[in-house]
Amino acid sequence: MPQRALALALPDGYDARWSSVPEDRSLIERWTSRSPDATVYNSPAYVEFARAQNGRAELLWLARDGNPMLGLPLHPVGDSRFTTGYSGLMFADGTGDGPLRRGVTALLALLGANERRGFQVLQSVQSPAHDDPARIAMLAFLLDRQGLSAPPLYSRVLDLDPIADGGAAAPDVGHDLLLDQGLEPYEPELRNQIRQAVRRGLHATCSLPATDAELQEAYRDFLALHGESWLRTGMTPHESSYWIALARAIIDGGGRDMIIYARDGEGRALAAVTCHLRSGRALYWAGASSEEGLSSRANPLCLHAAIQACRQLGVRHFELGRMDARERSEKELAITRYKAQFGGGLVRVGGFQTQPPVLAVALRRVLALLGGARRRPPAAATLLDAQG
Numbered sequence: 001m002p003q004r005a006l007a008l009a010l011p012d013g014y015d016a017r018w019s020s021v022p023e024d025r026s027l028i029e030r031w032t033s034r035s036p037d038a039t040v041y042n043s044p045a046y047v048e049f050a051r052a053q054n055g056r057a058e059l060l061w062l063a064r065d066g067n068p069m070l071g072l073p074l075h076p077v078g079d080s081r082f083t084t085g086y087s088g089l090m091f092a093d094g095t096g097d098g099p100l101r102r103g104v105t106a107l108l109a110l111l112g113a114n115e116r117r118g119f120q121v122l123q124s125v126q127s128p129a130h131d132d133p134a135r136i137a138m139l140a141f142l143l144d145r146q147g148l149s150a151p152p153l154y155s156r157v158l159d160l161d162p163i164a165d166g167g168a169a170a171p172d173v174g175h176d177l178l179l180d181q182g183l184e185p186y187e188p189e190l191r192n193q194i195r196q197a198v199r200r201g202l203h204a205t206c207s208l209p210a211t212d213a214e215l216q217e218a219y220r221d222f223l224a225l226h227g228e229s230w231l232r233t234g235m236t237p238h239e240s241s242y243w244i245a246l247a248r249a250i251i252d253g254g255g256r257d258m259i260i261y262a263r264d265g266e267g268r269a270l271a272a273v274t275c276h277l278r279s280g281r282a283l284y285w286a287g288a289s290s291e292e293g294l295s296s297r298a299n300p301l302c303l304h305a306a307i308q309a310c311r312q313l314g315v316r317h318f319e320l321g322r323m324d325a326r327e328r329s330e331k332e333l334a335i336t337r338y339k340a341q342f343g344g345g346l347v348r349v350g351g352f353q354t355q356p357p358v359l360a361v362a363l364r365r366v367l368a369l370l371g372g373a374r375r376r377p378p379a380a381a382t383l384l385d386a387q388g
Contacts, residue, residue, distance in 0.1 A: 018058055019048075029044055031061050036128050044253075060073075097138055118354050125281075125349065143352050155346070173308060202270065221272065282319065287299065287302070
């Protein structure tokens, strides 16, 4: 059963519904689609993608007397912790504070039944609930009252003025539009870099793939740029299957996957940006570029084109991504400064984080070592443990 595979205890008085259980699937989808906290990253399609990539992932709804109380995606980190990934808690649809209060009660019961586990829950700015500041404040109040504190995470969000009715099938990312619209909120140096890229002969293209054939074509040039970018920073790039499966999960989860390229006069891709769109919101998911793209200002041109394409698709809120106020990495701080040039404002990412008790973690490690010693000759176990 899913709860045993995830080593998660269920609180008394609650029933569990799991996305991986076929008979629960339609109910899970209905409850999730109705929750104001749902995003494309809460969808069963995205959870299945995560499960295929990481081996373990689940979407759980707790119910009482057949009524949904609390939904949350579960992405295990080791054997002691769970994270909600890029989405967070979901509460049942309804008016007033009742759904939040009942959901937090269910949450406390779940945490109490799993005291030896750690949880990281981060709400998503991509959810429709973020259009209701009073609701966000009430959830923060309910969590704070229980001593559940959130790490100091923020996300930069651009509030856009959508162009026309948002029904554009193929957004215009030509020179005239990019130099005429959307530059005002940017810092002067960023505006100059975008104009420099255009003067150097760069242009943007936009793809909104839907079929498998379209996905393969749209990501063909992205893979080389992604590989070069990640190897340049010492990371191992994802393979083609990862990006195609991710895009398919976004589409199957009710969203749209968008790829923007900055190309030179010969059509070579020098930089790329991928975004996920759903219900008037968009998230800048990934960016990549070649060395030539960096020097030719292809990156800011690409992201500017993505923002303007989203405006034409009816996007009202464009999220540039999260940042930690405690960050000390120069690389991450440079990324934060780069995004700040596009304007917008910071939004606090709600949620909380708990840690498993130190003694519980130590006990699990000891038991794991003892179990390993029973499975291996003592000398081999000692050598492997020393190397680890």
